[in-house]
Amino acid sequence: MPLAIKILLAFAYDLILLCAIWVAGAFPFVLWQGEGFQRNPYALVGFQAYLIGLTYLYLTYFWTQNGQTPGLRVWRLALVREDHYLMPRYQANLRFLAGILLFWIGWLGLFTPMKRTLQDRLTGTRILPLTSINPGH
Numbered sequence: 001m002p003l004a005i006k007i008l009l010a011f012a013y014d015l016i017l018l019c020a021i022w023v024a025g026a027f028p029f030v031l032w033q034g035e036g037f038q039r040n041p042y043a044l045v046g047f048q049a050y051l052i053g054l055t056y057l058y059l060t061y062f063w064t065q066n067g068q069t070p071g072l073r074v075w076r077l078a079l080v081r082e083d084h085y086l087m088p089r090y091q092a093n094l095r096f097l098a099g100i101l102l103f104w105i106g107w108l109g110l111f112t113p114m115k116r117t118l119q120d121r122l123t124g125t126r127i128l129p130l131t132s133i134n135p136g137h
Helices: 003-033 041-065 070-074 089-101 103-111 118-123
Strands: 077-081 125-129
Touching: 003 041, 003 070, 003 077, 003 103, 003 125, 041 089, 070 077, 089 103, 089 118, 103 118, 118 125
Parallel strands: none
Antiparallel strands: 077 125
């Protein structure tokens, strides 16, 4: 299966898991704000920031711990730096921010010969099959 398709399937898998996290994470917020919180613009912006924060914690935790979100693990892929080492927190932060700002156009890079998203190019990272990463890194 082509690498670009595996990356997109890993993204879809992680998105399903994130939806479950968002639903579970919404309960405390709704209990705190009440069921009509969406009518309050400040509470709505706070809720959106809260969901982005949950997403940040999910992604950057896995990126910095072992380079594999659950979706990447299923497809035997890893997100690593150019030198095949795990990325540090600052690089994960930068990649997350680039991913949010460039979400729709960033994915177009997967369909180029390099098979790298724009987020990967900007942050010096890449998603590779586990077989192409040197053991011990």
